[in-house]
Amino acid sequence: MNDDLDDLKSQLADAIPAPDAKRRAANIALATKNFADLQGSRNQPRPMFRKQIWTRTKTMLNTLTSRGGLTATTAIVACGFMFVTPQGQQLLRGTQPAIDLPTANHELTAVAGNTLQDDARTERVAPSPIAPVEAEINDFAARQEMLALEALQAPQLQTRTQRETFAADVSDSLVAPAADNVQPRLLPEPNTETFANHTPHPLKITSEDPVSTFSIDVDTAAYSIVRSSLTAGQMPNPDAVRIEELINYFPYDYTAPDTENGGAHPFQPTVNVFETPWNADTQLVHIGIQGELPAVEDRPPLNLVFLIDTSGSMNQPNKLPLLRQSFRLMLDNLRPEDEVAIVTYAGSSTIALAPTAAGDRSTILAALTALTAGGSTNGQGGLEQAYALAEQMAEGNDVSRVILATDGDFNVGLSDPRGLETYIEDKRETGTYLSVLGFGRGNLQDATMQALAQNGNGTAAYIDTLSEAQKVLVDNLTGALFPIANDVKIQVEFNPATVAEYRLIGYETRALNREDFNNDAVDAGELGAGHSVTAIYEVTPTGSPAQLSDPLRYQAAETATDSDELGFLRLRYKTPGEGTSQLIETPFETLGAPDTEAAFSAAIAGFGQLLRDDTYLGNWTYEDAISLANANRGPDPFGYRTEAVQLMRLAQSLSN
Amino acid sequence: MRMKTSDEDLALAAQNGDEQAFASLLARQYDRLFRLCFRLTGTQHDAEDLTQDICAALPAKLASYKRQSKLTTWLYRVAVNAAHDRRRKHASHTKAADGWGDWEINRQAVLSETADRADWLITAMNALSDDLRDTLALVLDDMTHAEAADILGISEGTVSWRLSEARKYLKSLKEKEDV
Numbered sequence: 001m002n003d004d005l006d007d008l009k010s011q012l013a014d015a016i017p018a019p020d021a022k023r024r025a026a027n028i029a030l031a032t033k034n035f036a037d038l039q040g041s042r043n044q045p046r047p048m049f050r051k052q053i054w055t056r057t058k059t060m061l062n063t064l065t066s067r068g069g070l071t072a073t074t075a076i077v078a079c080g081f082m083f084v085t086p087q088g089q090q091l092l093r094g095t096q097p098a099i100d101l102p103t104a105n106h107e108l109t110a111v112a113g114n115t116l117q118d119d120a121r122t123e124r125v126a127p128s129p130i131a132p133v134e135a136e137i138n139d140f141a142a143r144q145e146m147l148a149l150e151a152l153q154a155p156q157l158q159t160r161t162q163r164e165t166f167a168a169d170v171s172d173s174l175v176a177p178a179a180d181n182v183q184p185r186l187l188p189e190p191n192t193e194t195f196a197n198h199t200p201h202p203l204k205i206t207s208e209d210p211v212s213t214f215s216i217d218v219d220t221a222a223y224s225i226v227r228s229s230l231t232a233g234q235m236p237n238p239d240a241v242r243i244e245e246l247i248n249y250f251p252y253d254y255t256a257p258d259t260e261n262g263g264a265h266p267f268q269p270t271v272n273v274f275e276t277p278w279n280a281d282t283q284l285v286h287i288g289i290q291g292e293l294p295a296v297e298d299r300p301p302l303n304l305v306f307l308i309d310t311s312g313s314m315n316q317p318n319k320l321p322l323l324r325q326s327f328r329l330m331l332d333n334l335r336p337e338d339e340v341a342i343v344t345y346a347g348s349s350t351i352a353l354a355p356t357a358a359g360d361r362s363t364i365l366a367a368l369t370a371l372t373a374g375g376s377t378n379g380q381g382g383l384e385q386a387y388a389l390a391e392q393m394a395e396g397n398d399v400s401r402v403i404l405a406t407d408g409d410f411n412v413g414l415s416d417p418r419g420l421e422t423y424i425e426d427k428r429e430t431g432t433y434l435s436v437l438g439f440g441r442g443n444l445q446d447a448t449m450q451a452l453a454q455n456g457n458g459t460a461a462y463i464d465t466l467s468e469a470q471k472v473l474v475d476n477l478t479g480a481l482f483p484i485a486n487d488v489k490i491q492v493e494f495n496p497a498t499v500a501e502y503r504l505i506g507y508e509t510r511a512l513n514r515e516d517f518n519n520d521a522v523d524a525g526e527l528g529a530g531h532s533v534t535a536i537y538e539v540t541p542t543g544s545p546a547q548l549s550d551p552l553r554y555q556a557a558e559t560a561t562d563s564d565e566l567g568f569l570r571l572r573y574k575t576p577g578e579g580t581s582q583l584i585e586t587p588f589e590t591l592g593a594p595d596t597e598a599a600f601s602a603a604i605a606g607f608g609q610l611l612r613d614d615t616y617l618g619n620w621t622y623e624d625a626i627s628l629a630n631a632n633r634g635p636d637p638f639g640y641r642t643e644a645v646q647l648m649r650l651a652q653s654l655s656n
Numbered sequence: 657m658r659m660k661t662s663d664e665d666l667a668l669a670a671q672n673g674d675e676q677a678f679a680s681l682l683a684r685q686y687d688r689l690f691r692l693c694f695r696l697t698g699t700q701h702d703a704e705d706l707t708q709d710i711c712a713a714l715p716a717k718l719a720s721y722k723r724q725s726k727l728t729t730w731l732y733r734v735a736v737n738a739a740h741d742r743r744r745k746h747a748s749h750t751k752a753a754d755g756w757g758d759w760e761i762n763r764q765a766v767l768s769e770t771a772d773r774a775d776w777l778i779t780a781m782n783a784l785s786d787d788l789r790d791t792l793a794l795v796l797d798d799m800t801h802a803e804a805a806d807i808l809g810i811s812e813g814t815v816s817w818r819l820s821e822a823r824k825y826l827k828s829l830k831e832k833e834d835v
Binding site for chain 1 (some may be wrong): 675708
């Protein structure tokens with residue numbers, strides 16, 4: 001049978017003509033030109049149709065069926081007859097009421113109604129123009145792709161002819177020329193979200209680069225953003241996926257430090273080494289850090305300055321109203337000696353509530369309720385005022401914190417994240433903490449939020465639902481508001497005798513230089529009371545078949561030790577209020593079995609890589625992530641892990 | 657140096673905006689792509705047009721390329737999808753032209769007959785259903801059954817079945833002609 005095919009093949013090979021050289025050159029030139037255009041134009045608006053009077057009339061005429069048209073014209077004639085001819089006048093005034101008039105009129109309204117409805121539908125299709133800021137590149141590329149070849153279902157293109165004209169013309173330029181009566185117009189890309197992320201950590205070869213240094217990250221914003229994308233039926237932007245934030249969203253039950261019995265440090269690291277779920281030949285080094293949970297009664301009084309964005313864009317149900325409800329929830333958990341102030345910022349910033357004791361609920365609630373959205377956004381003016389207020393409120397050993405709630409826009413004043421960063425860094429020295437809460441989607445400036453939280457001794461969370469507000473502001477109130485260790489840095493040195501290659505999963509935005517570890521001036525993440533932080537390395541033991549790099553021929557492998565340890569973990573942190581750091585050191589070696597907590601975090605790490613970049617996952621799929629997470633849900637009193645499994649399922653169906 | 661870089665590396669470089677990489681990648685793949693397009697469409701003219709479509713959209717499509725798959729596999733998938741779209745477009749055009757009356761259809765039939773008599777095999781391939789033809793076009797390009805299955809998004813068994821169907825059909829056609 002195969003001979004048949006070979007025959008066919010040789011016959012066909014003779015039959016195939018050589019490509020036309022001229023067309024070949026032209027096609028390649030076209031592709032190169034499109035390529036160049038695309039490089040410069042990813043941020044540009046995409047072409048859209050704009051309805052004109054003539055198009056509308058045409059649509060109306062097209063949608064008029066002959067039956068409807070007949071009824072309408074008959075009705076017009078009938079009306080004309082009624083009003084213009086003497087007989088009609090007589091009928092109207094007269095003794096005999098017109099029987100067919102109401103029916104005719106009714107039909108007419110029905111037809112008009114249909115046309116109206118139709119207009120309304122087409123109106124909705126074209127998005128309203130919004131100033132272009134930074135188009136989301138991936139999204140844009142995806143749309144381009146839709147326009148260009150495959151997608152014949154682009155919703156905004158209505159008739160097949162229009163669509164085809166369009167698809168063909170994309171090849172020449174991004175703007176389709178006027179065809180027929182359809183005038184395409186440039187409408188800006190409405191989605192202006194930006195995300196902070198870097199390329200995933202590459203695989204490192206232990207003999208060349210044995211030390212890995214990073215700062216802890218207790219933010220949870222990435223997980224909420226992923227969730228909000230998935231529940232809206234879209235795969236999240238890969239840049240929105242910061243794997244460490246996905247992992248650290250969940251509370252883990254690691255061994256807590258035994259401070260009462262003379263434990264020196266406010267947190268305790270646990271290292272666990274086990275087989276990688278997605279690769280039997282590598283191992284995961286799982287580093288869990290559990291912060292102590294001081295007795296809640298002992299906590300110092302809190303000074304909270306809510307800095308609330310009341311710009312026009314906040315006027316959406318999932319923004320200002322959700323924010324109000326969230327803060328109301330939080331208020332119930334404050335103690336009478338805590339103090340609350342509210343600064344709002346739009347075009348200018350105002351103090352909506354002077355420092356008030358948390359016991360005075362009615363005043364605070366009234367101020368919250370009175371908040372209205374309108375105007376533009378001057379982020380920095382508000383920040384300055386909030387920090388000034390926080391400093392004014394500070395006394396004794398109070399913990400002062402500015403809580404910034406925004407949908408992400410800082411479009412008036414100092415909007416360059418780096419300018420803000422320097423400002424916040426200065427303010428960090430005053431001891432005031434900063435939490436950034438993101439609300440709403442579509443314009444979320446994740447990069448700015450991250451820059452603020454990372455430089456201002458704080459955390460960033462994204463609040464998409466009231467239950468997320470409950471988690472961030474109520475369940476984790478103590479952890480979110482009371483730091484137990486500042487500038488926590490992790491440094492791991494791997495032993496080249498036992499580990500050939502290693503790779504840190506996540507923490508891309510938190511990488512530190514090797515020398516930064518001992519430099520107390522370099523900022524790092526804060527650990528809140530009761531918080532747990534997880535970091536996972538995938539390591540390839542020497543001699544494992546999974547090793548991706550080959551040994552060098554001309555350089556002797558210099559292994560100075562014959563120790564069995566896999567590596568050496570160093571942690572540095574500062575006790576809040578102190579300037580010098582303390583050191584925790586521990587070697588790790590054992591290959592054990594993962595406990596529920598570690599296995600669940602591994603499942604989330606895998607899930608994050610599936611969403612982001614699955615280069616190292618082999619054939620591991622969502623299915624595997626789901627079963628691993630399901631098997632390790634543990635007690636899960638708040639249902640977070642159950643929710644994660646649901647998200648994995650969603651992602652699984654959406655990715656197909 | 658460049659000539660030795662793998663297709664996949666070139667594609668990744670192109671994704672990051674390297675125009676040089678994109679140009680050399682396309683130059684390298686063009687002839688092979690054209691030959692596949694020819695097998696998919698059957699006439700030189702259509703093949704040139706289809707290749708043009710693909711070239712025009714390739715820069716934008718490139719964003720969807722991922723390192724895991726071989727570049728040729730990915731490119732063939734793009735080509736097969738583009739051929740599908742073209743056929744669909746063509747079909748709706750034919751449908752729209754239906755109203756022109758039988759004389760037009762007859763005229764077109766005569767035209768296409770004379771044009772296609774040139775090569776038996778191509779005519780025979782044209783007579784195959786689109787599915788069978790796509791499969792055959794891929795396998796005739798030294799694709800393994802597994803790769804063809806991956807490109808078409810069907811199972812390997814289906815590929816084998818389609819091939820045997822195509823073979824059966826071509827055989828019967830040949831026998832008819834020999835008689």
